[in-house]
Every structure is written in structure tokens, then in C-alpha cells.
Amino acid sequence: xxxxxxxxxxxxxxxxxxxxxxxxxxxxxxxxxxxxxxxxxxxxxxxxxxxxxxxxxxxxxxxxxxxxxxxxxxxxxxxxxxxxxxxxxxxxxxxxxxxxxxxxxxxxxxxxxxxxxxxxxxxxxxxxxxxxxxxxxxxxxxxxxxxxxxxxxxxxxxxxxxxxxxxx
Amino acid sequence: xxxxxxxxxxxxxxxxxxxxxxxxxxxxxxxxxxxxxxxxxxxxxxxxxxxxxxxxxxxxxxxxxxxxxxxxxxxxxxxxxxxxxxxxxxxxxxxxxxxxxxxxxxxxxxxxxxxxxxxxxxxxxxxxxxxxxxxxxxxxxxxxxxxxxxxxxxxxxxxxxxxxxxxxxxxxxxxxxxxxxxxxxxxxxxxxxxxxxxxxxxxxxxxxxxxxxxxxxxxxxxxxxxxxxxxxxxxxxxxxxxxxxxxxxxxxxxxxxxxxxxxxxxxxxxx
Numbered sequence: 420x421x422x423x424x425x426x427x428x429x430x431x432x433x434x435x436x437x438x439x440x441x442x443x444x445x446x447x448x449x450x451x452x453x454x455x456x457x458x459x460x461x462x463x464x465x466x467x468x469x470x471x472x473x474x475x476x477x478x479x480x481x482x483x484x485x486x487x488x489x490x491x492x493x494x495x496x497x498x499x500x501x502x503x504x505x506x507x508x509x510x511x512x513x514x515x516x517x518x519x520x521x522x523x524x525x526x527x528x529x530x531x532x533x534x535x536x537x538x539x540x541x542x543x544x545x546x547x548x549x550x551x552x553x554x555x556x557x558x559x560x561x562x563x564x565x566x567x568x569x570x571x572x573x574x575x576x577x578x579x580x581x582x583x584x585x586x587x
Numbered sequence: 588x589x590x591x592x593x594x595x596x597x598x599x600x601x602x603x604x605x606x607x608x609x610x611x612x613x614x615x616x617x618x619x620x621x622x623x624x625x626x627x628x629x630x631x632x633x634x635x636x637x638x639x640x641x642x643x644x645x646x647x648x649x650x651x652x653x654x655x656x657x658x659x660x661x662x663x664x665x666x667x668x669x670x671x672x673x674x675x676x677x678x679x680x681x682x683x684x685x686x687x688x689x690x691x692x693x694x695x696x697x698x699x700x701x702x703x704x705x706x707x708x709x710x711x712x713x714x715x716x717x718x719x720x721x722x723x724x725x726x727x728x729x730x731x732x733x734x735x736x737x738x739x740x741x742x743x744x745x746x747x748x749x750x751x752x753x754x755x756x757x758x759x760x761x762x763x764x765x766x767x768x769x770x771x772x773x774x775x776x777x778x779x780x781x782x783x784x785x786x787x788x789x790x791x792x793x794x795x796x797x798x799x800x801x802x803x804x805x806x807x808x809x810x811x812x813x814x815x816x817x818x819x820x821x822x823x824x825x826x827x828x829x830x831x832x833x834x835x836x837x838x839x840x841x842x843x844x845x846x847x848x849x850x851x852x853x854x855x856x857x858x
Contacts, residue, residue: 468745490700495771496647496672511744516647519673519727520701520741587698 457486457580460551464567465576466527468509471551474567479528482555483515483546486580492518494546497539499556504532506559508566513556515546524556528566534558600693602629602809604802605816612637612678613667613833615686618816620670620829623688623742623749630688631805632751633798636680640762642666643753645673645740650834650842652770659765659839666834671751673727673740675766681757683794685801688749694808699748701727701741708739708750714804720791726773729754733775734786754797756788 463471469487473480488494496516506512506526514521536555539545546554561567571579607615615634622630642654642664650656650666653675659666664677676682687708691699697707709724716722720731729737729752737754763781776784788797805811 490698490702492701498646509745514646514742516645516672518701518705519645519671519739520704520743521646521670521672522701522743523745525745583698587696587703 457484457489458551459484459486459573459577459580461573463551464527464570464572465579466509466525466570467579468525470525470527472527472567472570474528474561474564477560478533479530479559479561479567480555481526481528481557481559482550483524484576485550488547488550488554491515491520491522494543497543497546497556499535499539500532502532502535506530506532506557508569515543526557526559527570528559528561529563530559530561532557533560599808599810600629600690602631602689602693602805602811603814604805604811605630605632605814606798606802607632607634607816609636609638609680610634611639612641612643612684613665613831615684616643616667616669616831617829619686619688619749619751620831621827623670623744623747625827626688627690629690629693629809630686631802631809631811632684632686632688633801634684635794635798636756637678637682637684638680640664640677640679640759642675642677642765644668644675646670647672648675650839651846653767655765655767656839656843656846660836660843662765664765666839667831668834669740669831670829671740671742671749674738674769674771676738676753677758677762677765678753679759679762681755681759681789683754683756683788683798684751685754686749686751687805689747691746691748699743701743704741704743704748704750705739708752711801711804711808712737714807715797715800716791725775728773730775731786731791735776735784736786736788754788755785756794756797758785758787 463473465471465484469484471482471484494515494517497513499513506529508527508529509525511523512526513524515524535557538553539556548554615632615637619632642659644650644653644666646668648668654666694707697703705724705727709729712729713722723730723732725733725735727739728735729739737752739750739752741748741750760782766781768780802811
């Protein structure tokens with residue numbers, strides 16, 4: 420299992436190089452290349468269930484992390500709610516399908532959904548190729564911005580991923 | 588539910604075992620979805636055959652892509668969309684179902700992602716098929732050599748996962764004609780049609796032996812406790828609303844019309 424994950428991580432490292440050049444992220448924006456080679460971005464907050472949130476201008480943009488998409492495999496379907504719905508911190512708001520499995524996606528914050536990424540209907544693979552940019556899933560008007568304090572910062576999330584992978 | 592207790596094996600996590608025979612697949616899936624979403628226990632459900640031939644698609648299944656809808660409608664074959672991912676199967680009394688529903692911590696060291704769960708489940712069946720055929724996990728299927736006899740699907744939440752398998756104990760070749768060759772197929776299939784791609788488990792071991800060996804193998808990982816399932820609950824007492832459902836005739840007809848329109852737009856333009 421460790422060998423399989425290492426091979427997967429190496430493949431992801433190669434994918435990451437091209438993802439960086441495609442999205443023009445500066446090296447400083449990538450917090451770390453952790454032992455598992457998944458990228459973790461500065462300026463975002465992270466949930467232990469492997470979702471990220473970017474809070475900017477009163478709107479929280481949410482997606483799943485590079486670590487999550489790597490472990491899930493090729494995403495073939497994304498099931499998202501409609502705008503206007505409500506989400507709760509830690510509660511499920513949708514699912515991704517990959518490798519014959521549906522996996523719940525959980526919201527890192529509570530609030531009202533103001534926008535949903537319709538591109539994912541036609542191109543679910545954006546979750547794999549661009550998890551932090553074009554693969555965003557929903558935008559939420561946070562009910563309580565202080566909930567962000569309960570989430571992990573980039574270094575904490577990196578450490579969390581390393582510990583999680585090492586434990587398995 | 589009435590319970591019959593077996594001696595708990597020290598150190599092994601507890602798993603409730605439900606053994607069924609001929610339960611309609613929709614009821615089985617509703618039971619599974621309810622236990623997955625609302626229970627905090629580990630479960631194994633074995634259903635030895637279902638009743639009438641029924642098509643079961645995964646959560647994102649599109650009838651127009653996966654089915655030959657005209658004969659499905661003509662022959663009134665039920666079509667179900669289940670809550671887990673994965674592909675399309677047609678099930679009948681010759682299908683045996685085995686389902687594992689587990690808390691994240693139930694299997695020490697197992698990461699709750701599709702591939703690790705699939706690998707772990709294949710270890711159970713390696714025990715079952717030891718010395719029988721050339722059992723392999725082929726991409727995401729159970730196969731003897733390169734011929735599939737078991738298809739898998741999963742659903743994973745923050746705290747739990749479900750892995751269920753439909754085993755082709757036997758099948759009616761005519762039923763396979765309701766299914767189209769899927770666009771997304773495993774590489775090892777190599778564009779083979781159904782008859783060249785699948786095989787019958789009954790050619791390898793007796794039916795009861797397969798089920799008993801599966802329970803035995805599971806018993807080396809969990810302390811199993813048999814539970815009796817009460818099939819007919821009072822509808823007013825049901826609180827959980829499953830997402831697994833049977834598609835309506837209207838939905839299938841709509842899918843067929845959309846396919847016809849796509850294939851023959853000129854014919855429809857004149858209407």
C-alpha cells in the first residue's frame with residue numbers, strides 16, 4: 420500500500436509541475452512540497468476532511484485539496500447543490516465520484532451558497548488538474564467568519580497530511 | 588430487531604451480519620443506505636440472489652449512454668440509480684451480493700479512500716478464493732484471470748465507508764443485451780463484449796461454499812454478530828429517506844427521446 424501511494428505521489432509531483440506553469444503560481448505561493456508531494460497553498464485555510472477555503476471580499480470559495488484529489492483518483496462526476504442553499508461547518512454539501520466511489524465533500528464554513536462552479540458538470544477533471552483554481556466547487560457567504568479560526572493553516576495542514584499518510 | 592449472539596472474538600472490532608435470500612435489490616440498497624448513513628455500527632449484508640431482473644446504475648449513470656432503452660421499456664425491466672459510484676449491472680436470482688459498511692477506525696491503518704478500501708476488500712476475497720481459479724483484483728473488478736465475476740462500488744463519508752459487490756454466480760446472457768458497452772471501461776476489458784469479458788462464479792465453487800467462506804474470511808477480521816432483518820417496516824415509522832430510487836417510465840422515455848433527437852435531428856426538425 421505504501422509503494423502504491425508513493426507511485427501515486429510521484430505521478431502527482433509530475434502533474435504538479437505542469438499545474439504550476441499552467442496556473443502561473445509563483446513559487447512563493449506554494450507553501451510546501453510535503454513528503455507526499457501534494458501542494459498546499461499559502462493564504463488558504465484547510466479542514467481535516469481535506470477541503471480548502473479562501474476567504475476574500477466577504478465570500479468564501481471552497482474546493483478539495485491537492486492531497487484529496489490525488490488520493491481519490493480521476494474524478495468523473497461532481498454532485499453539487501444549487502445556489503441559495505445553506506451549508507454548515509463540517510456538514511456534507513455534495514460528493515465527487517472517482518474510481519467507482521462517491522466521496523462526500525464537507526463545507527469548512529457555515530453560510531449561504533452564492534455560486535456553484537457549473538464547469539465541473541462538463542469537466543469534472545478540473546478537480547484533479549486544478550484543485551485550487553478552476554476546480555473550485557462552491558462560493559459561500561459565511562454566516563460566521565470566526566469559524567475560519569477553527570481551521571488549519573498551511574503548515575498545520577501539511578503536517579496533518581504527513582501524519583495521516585505516515586499512519587497508514 | 589431480534590439478535591442472536593455469537594462469542595465475541597477478543598480484540599476484533601464488532602460487525603453485525605445480516606444474511607438474506609432473494610431480497611429485492613431496491614430494498615437491499617435502501618437498507619444499506621440507511622445503515623450507512625444512520626448507524627454507528629459496522630455491518631456485513633449478504634443477499635443470496637435477488638428477485639426479478641433489475642438494472643442498477645451508479646450515482647452518475649445516464650440511461651441514454653448505458654442502456655438499450657427500447658427493449659428495457661418494452662420488457663419493463665426496472666432501472667434503479669443507487670447511491671454509490673461505479674458502473675451498471677443487471678441483477679437477478681443468479682447474483683450474490685456482499686456489502687461491508689465500516690467506521691473509519693474499523694480497519695486499523697486503512698485510509699478511507701477508494702483504492703485502499705478496494706485493496707483491503709480484495710484481501711478478504713483472496714482468502715475466500717485461495718486455491719480456486721486465478722483470483723485477482725483487476726483494476727476495480729474481481730476476476731479470474733482477465734474475466735470479471737464481481738463488480739464493486741463504494742461511498743465514503745467523513746467517518747464511514749461502504750463497499751458493495753455484486754457477484755455473477757450465474758447470469759442469463761439475454762439480459763446482458765439490455766446494457767450498452769460503457770464509454771468508460773477498464774483497460775483490461777480491451778473492448779470485449781459482455782460474453783467475452785465476464786465469467787460465472789458457479790463454474791468455480793458451490794454457492795453455499797462461496798457464501799460460507801466469505802463469512803469465515805470476514806470473521807478473521809471482525810467479531811461477527813448475526814442480526815435478523817425485519818423486511819416490512821411500518822411506512823409511517825420510516826424516518827430515513829434514501830436517495831437510491833427506481834427511475835420512472837417517463838424518465839426513461841425522455842432519455843430515449845433525447846437520444847433519438849440526437850441521432851436523427853432532421854426527422855424531428857420537420858415536426
